[in-house]
Amino acid sequence: MSISSIMAISQSGMQAQTRRVEAAASNIANALTPDYTRLNASLSSTANGGVEARLARDADTSGGGSQPDLLSDMTTLMTAESTFKANAAVFETGADMWELLSTIVKDD
Structure with missing residues (x-):
C-alpha cells in the first residue's frame, strides 16, 4: 500500500464522518420541527x-x-469526532512521511 493510498483512505474517512455530523446536526436542529423525518x-x-x-x-x-432521538445524535457526534481525529492523525502521518521522503530524494 502506498503513502498516497493511505492518505486517500484517511481522507475518505474524514469525509464520511463529516456526513455523519451533518445528519446528527440536522436531527438536533429539527428535533421539535413537526413532521420532520430523521436523517x-x-x-x-x-x-x-x-x-x-x-x-x-x-x-x-x-x-x-x-x-x-437526541441521545443517539449526541453519541453520533462524539464518535464522529474521535473517528475524524484518528483519520486526521493518519493523514498527517502520511504527509510527514511524504515530506521525509522528499528530503531523502533531494539529498541524493
Whole structure:
C-alpha cells in the first residue's frame, strides 16, 4: 500500500464522518420541527479501501415524521469526532512521511 493510498483512505474517512455530523446536526436542529423525518448516515466500504457515508431519511410510516432521538445524535457526534481525529492523525502521518521522503530524494 502506498503513502498516497493511505492518505486517500484517511481522507475518505474524514469525509464520511463529516456526513455523519451533518445528519446528527440536522436531527438536533429539527428535533421539535413537526413532521420532520430523521436523517441517518450509513457507512460502507469502497473499492479502494476507503469508506463513504450515504444519508437517507427514516421511513415515515405514520405520516407525522419520526421521533427525535437526541441521545443517539449526541453519541453520533462524539464518535464522529474521535473517528475524524484518528483519520486526521493518519493523514498527517502520511504527509510527514511524504515530506521525509522528499528530503531523502533531494539529498541524493
